[in-house]
Amino acid sequence: MKPRHLVIIGSSAGGPRILKELFSNIPRLKAGMVLVQHMPAFVNAPLTQSLNQVTGMNVMLASDGDVINEGTVHVIPSGLHCEIEQNQIIRLRGSEKVNFVCPAVDVTMKSIQSQRHLNLTGVILTGMGKDGAKGIAYMKSIGAQTLAQDEHTSIIYGMPQEAAKTGQIDFILPTNKIAEKLVEILPHWH
Amino acid sequence: MEKRVLVVDDDPAVARVVQRALLQKECAVELAANGVEALEVLRQGFRGLVLMDVHMDTLDGWDTISIMVEESLIEGNLVVMLTGDLSPEPRMEGLKEYVLDYITKPFQPLALAELVESYFEDLHPGKPQS
Numbered sequence: 001m002k003p004r005h006l007v008i009i010g011s012s013a014g015g016p017r018i019l020k021e022l023f024s025n026i027p028r029l030k031a032g033m034v035l036v037q038h039m040p041a042f043v044n045a046p047l048t049q050s051l052n053q054v055t056g057m058n059v060m061l062a063s064d065g066d067v068i069n070e071g072t073v074h075v076i077p078s079g080l081h082c083e084i085e086q087n088q089i090i091r092l093r094g095s096e097k098v099n100f101v102c103p104a105v106d107v108t109m110k111s112i113q114s115q116r117h118l119n120l121t122g123v124i125l126t127g128m129g130k131d132g133a134k135g136i137a138y139m140k141s142i143g144a145q146t147l148a149q150d151e152h153t154s155i156i157y158g159m160p161q162e163a164a165k166t167g168q169i170d171f172i173l174p175t176n177k178i179a180e181k182l183v184e185i186l187p188h189w190h
Numbered sequence: 191m192e193k194r195v196l197v198v199d200d201d202p203a204v205a206r207v208v209q210r211a212l213l214q215k216e217c218a219v220e221l222a223a224n225g226v227e228a229l230e231v232l233r234q235g236f237r238g239l240v241l242m243d244v245h246m247d248t249l250d251g252w253d254t255i256s257i258m259v260e261e262s263l264i265e266g267n268l269v270v271m272l273t274g275d276l277s278p279e280p281r282m283e284g285l286k287e288y289v290l291d292y293i294t295k296p297f298q299p300l301a302l303a304e305l306v307e308s309y310f311e312d313l314h315p316g317k318p319q320s
Contacts, residue, residue, distance in 0.1 A: 013289050016313060017305070038287040042266060043313050050312035078287070100284045128286040156292050 005031035005119045005186050006068065006087060008112065008139065010105030012038040012127025014155020016047055018175055019125070020054055023073075025179035028056035030187040031121075032068035034076065034084065036105045038127065041078040048075045064092040071189060076103045083111035087118055099131035105159075109135025112142065120144035121185065123178060124169075127159035133166055140168035145185060147171045147178055193217040193310045194238030198228040198254070199272065200246040204295070208241065208272075211299035215307045225249025229257055237266040239309055244273035252282045255289070264288050268309055272297075 011019060015037045039047065044061055051073065052059035062074040068088055076082040080092040081103045091111075098104035109122055109132065122139040124132045126149055140146045146169045148160040153174040163169055171181055195217045199205045202223075209219045220236065222228035224246045232240075244251040251271060258264045270291040290313070293302060 013286050014291050016290055016309075020312065039290065040264060040288055043268070043290070046313045101287050129283040 004087075004117060005029075005070070005121070006084075006112070007031050007033040007121040007123065007182065007186070008105075008109050008135075009033060009035045009123040009125065010109070010127075010132035010135070010159065011035070011125040012101075012129070012131065012156070012159055014126040015039070016043075016050075018149070018153070018155065019047075019051060021175050022125075022179050023051050023055035023057065023059075025176060026055050026057060026182060028058075028071050028189045029182070030070045030189055032070055033057065033073040034062075034068065034082065034090070034108060035073055036076045036082065036103050036108050038101045038103075038131070039078055044075065044077045051075070062090050062092065064090065066090040076108070078103070081107040083107060085111075087113055087115050099129060101129075101131055105132035106135035109139050112139060112144075114142035121182070122146045123182075124148045124160050124163040125175075125178075126154040126156055128156050129158050130162040132159050133162035136163050137166040137168040140166075140170075145170050147173060147181060149178060150174050192238075193307070194220070194236065195306060196220045196222060196228060196231055196236055196238060196240045198222045198225065198240065198246070198251070199243040200224050200248070201243070204243075204272075207299050208302065211303040212306060214300070215303045217303070217306065223248075225251065225254030225257070228254055229261075229263070232258060232263040232267070233261070239268040239270065239306055239314070241270050241272050241306070244271055244275060252279070252285060255285050259285070259288060268313060270306070270309070 059073040083091045122136040148163040148169045151157040242251040274295045
């Protein structure tokens with residue numbers, strides 16, 4: 001059985017700018033990606049559309065019940081937490097804030113389960129606060145590769161710093177090197 | 191689409207520099223010297239991009255955003271903080287989902303104007319849908 005690849009990306013203030021740079025350097029990869037970006041709801045659709053224009057991946061706004069597809073970035077809409085059922089199905093539920101936000105990166109990352117033939121990657125990008133730190137440490141504990149943005153290229157070095165403080169980050173990298181690393185570790189479409 | 195920008199800063203010199211740079215990008219610029227003035231403009235229906243200073247004597251940037259959220263004035267407004275602080279105060283974490291970007295002073299006026307322009311191109315709900 002061929003391995004599946006699942007990438008969870010968490011991002012907050014400054015994220016739209018960083019995500020545009022990151023995804024500009026990402027071709028269509030054989031991986032499913034889930035993006036949790038803290039943002040007001042009216043930005044959901046424009047952000048999805050603008051990222052779709054710069055990357056080889058198919059970027060779409062997630063709905064409850066969506067199956068995570070290879071080559072697709074599923075953007076989680078504002079106001080609902082995302083849990084990933086059986087590492088494959090997006091479940092959007094609950095609106096109570098966690099870490100002051102909804103959706104919270106921690107909720108999504110902690111919903112992943114260890115599974116044979118599933119390669120996991122977690123990424124924490126720019127942002128204020130601690131959201132994602134516990135989640136990415138959990139992902140590391142079940143075998144994920146973990147990446148965090150470096151201080152120099154973070155608009156706000158809060159979330160990546162808290163992630164780094166857990167000691168569970170494999171690579172602390174500038175934005176362009178995060179893209180390079182994803183391209184290096186994930187399989188491509190031929 | 192009209193690129194409307196509300197510059198909220200209690201330093202007139204900073205506001206003028208930002209205004210000049212934004213006018214070069216054909217933005218329609220309104221100025222507010224503090225949060226109270228900004229809220230008045232927003233209550234009158236301003237929708238666009240708000241460049242918000244953090245530290246102001248009369249209603250600071252974070253308190254202004256809190257009121258924007260309470261009064262549903264955040265809807266349709268992209269908020270970008272403009273500040274001399276290298277990182278935001280932790281007590282403001284509850285407002286982070288409403289702030290898209292955080293620009294630290296000193297800044298290059300033209301680079302700032304280009305960033306504002308890119309936000310209108312990429313993220314504003316009024317942009318043409320492809």
